[in-house]
Amino acid sequence: MANNDWWFTGAWVILLLLMQSWKSLANNATPQNPLTSEQSDERLVRVNKCCEKFEIYNDSECTQVNEIDYFRPVFTSYKGEHNVSVKYKFVIGLPACGSTQSWPICHYQGSPDKLVLLEDGKLRHYTITQEEEEESESDQHIEYSDDEQFDDTHKPLFYDYPQGQYCIERAVSTTGSHRQILYASVCLAKDKEDSGFLLRKVVNPIFHGLSIIILLLIAIVYFVLPTLRDLVGNITTTLSLCLMVAQAADLVRIFTEFTNHVSFITADIILYFSILAAFFWLNSFGYYIWKTFRSRNVFLRVTDGRKYCYYSFYVWGSTAALAITAVFAHFFLDIDSDKKQNLIADQETIGWLGIAIFFSPIACTILVDVFFYITTLKLINRRNVYGRIQHKLRANFIMYALILLVMTINWLFLCLSCLQYEGLLYAHIIVNALQGPILLYICVIRQKHVTFLLKKSCCYNEPPSASDWGDEMHYMNGNNY
Numbered sequence: 001m002a003n004n005d006w007w008f009t010g011a012w013v014i015l016l017l018l019m020q021s022w023k024s025l026a027n028n029a030t031p032q033n034p035l036t037s038e039q040s041d042e043r044l045v046r047v048n049k050c051c052e053k054f055e056i057y058n059d060s061e062c063t064q065v066n067e068i069d070y071f072r073p074v075f076t077s078y079k080g081e082h083n084v085s086v087k088y089k090f091v092i093g094l095p096a097c098g099s100t101q102s103w104p105i106c107h108y109q110g111s112p113d114k115l116v117l118l119e120d121g122k123l124r125h126y127t128i129t130q131e132e133e134e135e136s137e138s139d140q141h142i143e144y145s146d147d148e149q150f151d152d153t154h155k156p157l158f159y160d161y162p163q164g165q166y167c168i169e170r171a172v173s174t175t176g177s178h179r180q181i182l183y184a185s186v187c188l189a190k191d192k193e194d195s196g197f198l199l200r201k202v203v204n205p206i207f208h209g210l211s212i213i214i215l216l217l218i219a220i221v222y223f224v225l226p227t228l229r230d231l232v233g234n235i236t237t238t239l240s241l242c243l244m245v246a247q248a249a250d251l252v253r254i255f256t257e258f259t260n261h262v263s264f265i266t267a268d269i270i271l272y273f274s275i276l277a278a279f280f281w282l283n284s285f286g287y288y289i290w291k292t293f294r295s296r297n298v299f300l301r302v303t304d305g306r307k308y309c310y311y312s313f314y315v316w317g318s319t320a321a322l323a324i325t326a327v328f329a330h331f332f333l334d335i336d337s338d339k340k341q342n343l344i345a346d347q348e349t350i351g352w353l354g355i356a357i358f359f360s361p362i363a364c365t366i367l368v369d370v371f372f373y374i375t376t377l378k379l380i381n382r383r384n385v386y387g388r389i390q391h392k393l394r395a396n397f398i399m400y401a402l403i404l405l406v407m408t409i410n411w412l413f414l415c416l417s418c419l420q421y422e423g424l425l426y427a428h429i430i431v432n433a434l435q436g437p438i439l440l441y442i443c444v445i446r447q448k449h450v451t452f453l454l455k456k457s458c459c460y461n462e463p464p465s466a467s468d469w470g471d472e473m474h475y476m477n478g479n480n481y
Contacts, residue, residue, distance in 0.1 A: 211436035
């Protein structure tokens with residue numbers, strides 16, 4: 001009987017212990033369920049997606065697609081392993097850049113940009129130089145894709161964008177040459193806010209705008225004042241307008257975000273056309289000075305209008321013929337490999353053959369202008385007596401020589417900037433910025449008779465001059481050259 005009591009008591013103790021254990025497990029399990037859910041949500045890698053989950057970019061617009069066409073990100077480890085299995089969830093919306101500029105990046109076959117989604121949700125942007133791309137295509141014969149790897153000899157520059165500083169999306173283009181594109185909108189990286197980027201994309205456009213205003217001011221001065229509207233004044237006005245158009249076209253070339261490459265190549269053609277026309281006008285200016293000093297009769301102003309028409313036929317005819325030849329050579333004679341080398345942001349530009357046809361005549365006109373300068377200088381040195389007309393021609397000759405020097409230096413730096421060295425590019429930006437103010441000094445400020453006419457036209461309260469020289473002699477009063 002005692003044995004039965006001990007057995008019964010032990011059974012009750014075991015049962016009580018089991019019930020207490022079950023109760024404890026139940027109590028502990030109840031608060032752990034939401035914690036486990038939160039932990040599992042935190043373990044998911046967040047991927048910033050530009051459009052909704054069921055949408056992709058179709059010609060820059062979020063468009064709903066079937067489930068088979070959904071964007072499915074491919075992750076890469078930091079060691080270079082591709083197609084890494086990662087649990088993720090999408091965070092929909094554009095990046096919150098705040099005051100920082102957003103920047104579009106497109107990754108497609110042959111693009112200089114490559115986008116890689118890392119296993120922790122960061123977006124890595126590789127920047128591939130043209131030389132690295134050519135070596136990769138010639139040595140490895142591979143195409144750029146999401147599974148592309150880089151070896152130690154072809155390591156491009158890259159920048160990692162953290163979560164919230166980017167959004168990635170699959171894009172489909174129905175108009176461009178590349179149909180399938182991996183698109184990303186990123187907040188401007190800090191390493192792109194360096195002095196080089198600011199100089200090329202911010203300071204350079206400001207310099208172009210100031211140059212356009214200065215050149216327009218020169219053209220207005222020589223066009224509005226009647227006394228300056230002779231042959232030299234008309235040539236100076238037209239030359240300033242040509243340089244102004246060239247500055248405007250180059251300003252368009254700075255910004256490469258166009259939907260059609262025709263805009264960029266059109267700006268390229270207008271730029272070279274305007275520069276070529278400006279040098280032909282300068283050549284006409286030098287020819288006029290040279291021929292006038294060689295002639296014994298310098299009173300030729302009555303024929304200035306007709307001469308300007310003759311020079312216009314020469315300048316515009318030659319420029320148009322050479323421009324048509326250069327454009328024809330670019331589209332029909334230039335080889336495709338050279339065209340691909342001159343792509344900027346996937347946009348076609350004038351190739352080396354077209355540039356050579358534009359720039360070779362400029363070099364020839366510079367040589368002819370140097371001949372005009374040397375021979376005219378010898379003629380001036382032989383003369384011992386100068387009248388007022390000779391003083392005016394001598395002032396025009398000095399202005400022509402200074403303009404030739406400034407334009408030649410700027411053109412040489414433009415040629416050097418085509419070599420794609422950053423130092424030469426920055427030097428061209430600085431020289432090009434100085435061209436406008438220097439021309440303003442040469443054509444307006446340095447010319448005392450021009451400043452005299454400006455004062456006389458703008459200041460109405462000045463007392464009239466006591467000497468009556470007549471219209472021409474009055475405005476040439478005092479050897480203000």
